[in-house]
Amino acid sequence: MNKKFCASAKRVIQVEVQAIQGLLEQITESFSKACELLLSCQGRIVVLGMGKSGHIAAKIAATLASTGTPAFYVHPADASHGDLGMITPQDRVLAISHSGETLEILTLLPLLKDLGVQLIALSGQEKSTLAREANVFIHTKITEEACPLGLAPTASTTAALVMGDALAVAVLEARGFTKEDFARSHPSGSLGRRLLLRVREIMRTGDQIPVIHEQATVAEALLEMSAKRLGLTAVINNQQDLVGIYTDGDLRRTLSQNHVLQTTVLREVMTEGCKTITPEILAAEALDIMESFQITALLVLDEREKLIGIVNIHDLMQAGLSSQP
Secondary structure, eight states: OOHHHHHHHHHHHHHHHHHHHHGGOOOSSHHHHHHHHHHHSSEEEEEEEEEHHHHHHHHHHHHHHHHTTOOOOOEEHHHHHHHHGGTTOOOOOEEEESSSOOHHHTTTHHHHHHOEEEEEEEETTTTSHHHHHOOOOEEESSOOOSSSSSOSSSSHHHHHHHHHHHHHHHHHHHHTOOHHHHHTTTHHHHHHHHHBBBBBHOOOOOGSSEEEETBBBBHHHHHHHHHHSSSEEEETTTTTBBBEEEEHHHHHHHHTTOTTTTBBBBBSSSSOOEEEEEESBBHHHHHHHHHHTOSSEEEOOOTTBBBEEEEHHHHHHHOOSOOOO
C-alpha cells in the first residue's frame, strides 16, 4: 500500500468534510427565503453554472426535477447566444459561481432583471457582484480547496452540491412530496416499478392460464400443467368458478398415496382455498404475498371472482421487481 496516496486521500476528505460542516452556519434566513422562492415558483427553476460549477448546476437541476420541482440546466454561454429565450418571467434562476464573478453569468444579470426573474445565488464570496445582484444570496464559503495548489475546484464544488441538495430536500418536504410522487418521475427505476407496476400489466391471460375442470383426471391435469409450464393448474367447476388448485406438490402427494393418475378425479386430490389476488394490486404486493406464503404463483380474479389471469414469480422478476425496493 502506498502511504502517500492514502495520506493525500485522507487530507482531501478532511478538507471537504470541513467545507460541508461550515455550511451549517449558512442555514439562515437567506436559506429560508431561497426555499420560499423555489416553492412559490409558477414556472421552472433554471440553474446556471460554468465549468465545474456547471456540472454541479446540472446535477442540482436534475435533483430538483426528480423531487417535484420542475427544473433544468442552462449553460450561461449558450444563454447569451439564444438559450436565454428558454427563461420566462415565471421562472426562478439559481446561479452557482464560487467567485461570484463568472463573466458569462454576470452578462446575463441585466437581462434577467429586465425579465423580472427572481435570482438566487450560491457563491463563496459574499461581496461579489453575483451576491450583490441576487434577490437571495446563500454563502457557500470554504476555508481552502482540497487541491494542494488551491486551484482545482474541489471543496467549493462539494459545498455548492451539498447546499443544492439541502435546498431540494427542504422544498421536497415542504411540498409534501411522497414516494409515490418520486416513483412517477422514475417509472423505470426499481422504486418506480414497486410503486407503480400493477398485476394487470404483467399477468398471463387467456390461453396462457393453466385451467382444468374439477372432474378431469390427474393425468389430464398433468398434461395441462406440462403444456403451460407453471407447475400448477387452476381448477374450475361447471359455472367457471375457481374451486381449487393443483400443483407439483399435490402431484407428489398423489403419487405417494398410490393414486392411479388415469382414473383419480382431480376434485379428490386438489388443494382448496388457494391464495388469489385482484388485477389492480401492485405487483410488489403480489411478490410479498408469494414470499410470505412461500409460493411461486398467484391466480388473478376479477370483481365477480372469475379467473382472468395468473402471475408467477418469474414474471415479477422479469419485470424488474425484487423483495428489496
